[in-house]
Amino acid sequence: MVTVTIRAIEVNDWEGLAALQQFPKVRRGTLQMPYQSPAVIRRRLENQPENIYQLAAIEPESEQLVGTISLHQQTRGRQHVGCIGMAVRDDFHGQGIGSELLKEVVEIADGWLNLKRLELTVYVDNAPAIHLYQKFGFLIEGTLKKYAFREGRFVDAFTMARII
Template identity: 35%
Template sequence: MTITLRRANPDDAAAFARIMGDPQVFPGLMQMPHTDAHSWKSRLTDTCAPGKTDLPLVAELHGEVVGTAGLHPVGPHLRRRHALVLGISVAPSAQGKGVGSALMAAMCDYADNWVGALRLELTVYTDNAAALRLYRKFGFEVEGTFKGYALRDGQYVDAHAMVRFHPNPPRIGN
């Protein structure tokens, strides 16, 4: 089974809507139910526009998009240019097959070796055990916990702020 990674584009909007709209996936994300391809096409068009520094990726198995990931600036503040925020989603049919690990490896490689980001940041619900295992596998650590972080299915749930620091920050010379 070969996982193919490539840069996402607006034509992937239906796959983003399918994966992130899946009732087994969206409760683990900050997405809302009933997402649609039109909204995702707009978001991907913006994210993929020339001059944008975001890195949207998709993972394919047998020609079907089964995972998404992205690295994004944390905001417009110049003093936070050293940090990127990461997001990832994997279709239920592809979970446990290495898709999340392939996407995470690509995100970390890009951040470390091509962008020189010092911090990779993400937020994950405290009860998302599979995601926590994946993030820890790639060196993420909990920096803090947000109590009552988000409303999910009628209940306020907690989330961890996690960070991964560049393991070998770039230097000049030897």
């Protein structure tokens, strides 16, 4: 287990976020395109909507960003719903960082936003992530066939939700 500091992501985290997205397992497990321009990532952080809460996991010794999670509160008739996306640097997998990030975002959803449904999409071949989400009460609701085109082929994904 690695101790990390969890805090709100800041605009000046753009370089760490750009570096995070270049790790092979991060690219493979998310829908982020490889080799995104760091300038695009910076602009995204500079123009973050108010209904998106994004946290960073910072390794204190190196002060490097090693993981991130976002909670996007929906609008209109879905204000009670939050959508989650997360990533942890390849060399920090299996060290409890995903659990720490997910714990904090669930606390925001439950204790501050009163969200009743948290949802996410995860590739069916990402067993560690599926296990983590199930540990936090997420259930598989369905399979999305040919959900995304990744590494030259179509892949399926599960839609998962935690309802309280």
